[in-house]
Amino acid sequence: MKKSFSIVAMLCIFANLVLAQEEAGTASKPDSHAPIGVMGDHLHKKGELMFSYRYMRMSMKDNLIGSNEVTPEIITTTIANPFAGNPGMPPTLRVVPVEMSMDMHMLGAMYAPSDKVTLMAMTMIVTNDMDHVTFQGGMGTTRLGTFNTRTSGLGDTKLSALIHLFRKENTRAHFNLGVSIPTGSITETAQVLTPMNMEPTLRTPYPMQLGSGSFDLLPGITYAGGKNKLGWGTQLMANIRTGDNDEDYRLGNRFEVNTWVSYRLADWISSSFRLKGLTIGTVDGRDVNIMAPVQTADPENHGGERLDAAVGVNLVGRQGFLREHRLALELAVPLLQDLNGPQLKTTSVFTLGWQYAFTK
Numbered sequence: 001m002k003k004s005f006s007i008v009a010m011l012c013i014f015a016n017l018v019l020a021q022e023e024a025g026t027a028s029k030p031d032s033h034a035p036i037g038v039m040g041d042h043l044h045k046k047g048e049l050m051f052s053y054r055y056m057r058m059s060m061k062d063n064l065i066g067s068n069e070v071t072p073e074i075i076t077t078t079i080a081n082p083f084a085g086n087p088g089m090p091p092t093l094r095v096v097p098v099e100m101s102m103d104m105h106m107l108g109a110m111y112a113p114s115d116k117v118t119l120m121a122m123t124m125i126v127t128n129d130m131d132h133v134t135f136q137g138g139m140g141t142t143r144l145g146t147f148n149t150r151t152s153g154l155g156d157t158k159l160s161a162l163i164h165l166f167r168k169e170n171t172r173a174h175f176n177l178g179v180s181i182p183t184g185s186i187t188e189t190a191q192v193l194t195p196m197n198m199e200p201t202l203r204t205p206y207p208m209q210l211g212s213g214s215f216d217l218l219p220g221i222t223y224a225g226g227k228n229k230l231g232w233g234t235q236l237m238a239n240i241r242t243g244d245n246d247e248d249y250r251l252g253n254r255f256e257v258n259t260w261v262s263y264r265l266a267d268w269i270s271s272s273f274r275l276k277g278l279t280i281g282t283v284d285g286r287d288v289n290i291m292a293p294v295q296t297a298d299p300e301n302h303g304g305e306r307l308d309a310a311v312g313v314n315l316v317g318r319q320g321f322l323r324e325h326r327l328a329l330e331l332a333v334p335l336l337q338d339l340n341g342p343q344l345k346t347t348s349v350f351t352l353g354w355q356y357a358f359t360k
């Protein structure tokens with residue numbers, strides 16, 4: 001709760017600083033950017049440069065098969081271990097993830113060489129943290145113990161060009177053409193607790209790796225508009241893996257649709273509501289070093305579909321030293337999840353971002 005308190009305090013300070021200033025006529029509007037959880041939503045004017053920092057935390061807890069909750073006891077007694085038959089492998093899964101968090105610190109830059117094209121680059125530091133329960137031996141529901149794995153480091157790097165499509169009265173649209181460069185590691189390891197009460201260090205399963213390992217294409221299209229105090233937008237984005245990575249697998253393709261509405265409460269603040277639909281494929285191929293009686297080691301137990309609802313706030317400084325500094329936050333919670341499971345259920349996605357644009 002300390003964290004949410006400091007965020008609220010920061011917002012109050014920011015709001016007061018902004019309110020204390022005279023209104024500026026030509027400064028940009030808070031709702032000219034999409035909710036902070038949406039990327040590549042706006043173009044810049046020729047010569048404009050923007051720097052941004054986003055912190056994103058995704059929280060997951062308990063498991064779903066499809067949309068049905070399953071306990072670790074059900075998983076360990078009913079779900080077959082895909083590696084059964086190999087030496088020392090039990091017939092069913094014996095290790096079950098119970099909670100996970102993914103923290104991302106994203107640094108971004110945007111630059112517009114012309115009014116029609118904005119270039120965008122983003123790099124990130126990712127930290128994955130997962131709690132597990134291990135069941136004793138080859139059968140039964142006796143809990144041997146719990147353990148935590150954690151991986152952290154540079155994630156993948158994204159380069160995009162946003163290409164102007166049209167701009168008319170209150171609406172605008174652009175193409176998003178991006179690539180993801182595999183700068184994130186896919187050979188992370190962690191110490192685990194096995195059903196035989198040993199603690200070897202093993203290659204972590206797919207969700208704990210830091211990158212995709214493959215060059216990915218990131219095509220998309222964004223449409224946005226606004227009239228008076230209302231704003232709206234829709235974005236379609238995909239992540240298409242171009243081939244197998246060095247460990248002989250590829251993560252599932254990802255398709256995302258975002259649609260949002262915003263309302264400008266004042267010249268410096270807007271609120272937003274967003275719906276996000278997401279579909280992710282299973283892992284194709286497999287890393288032979290990822291072999292353990294745990295659901296996450298099975299390439300089939302990845303991806304699925306999710307519908308999230310998010311509420312957010314965008315703030316923009318209008319004058320003085322805060323002019324064109326933006327602060328925004330957004331909290332998303334899933335309304336529906338249908339997962340290729342067993343798989344951990346997403347409970348929330350929180351995003352906090354700072355952006356600053358200026359002309360060179």
Ligand SMILES: [Cu+2]
Pocket residue numbers: 042043044050110357
């Ligand atoms: Cu920008």
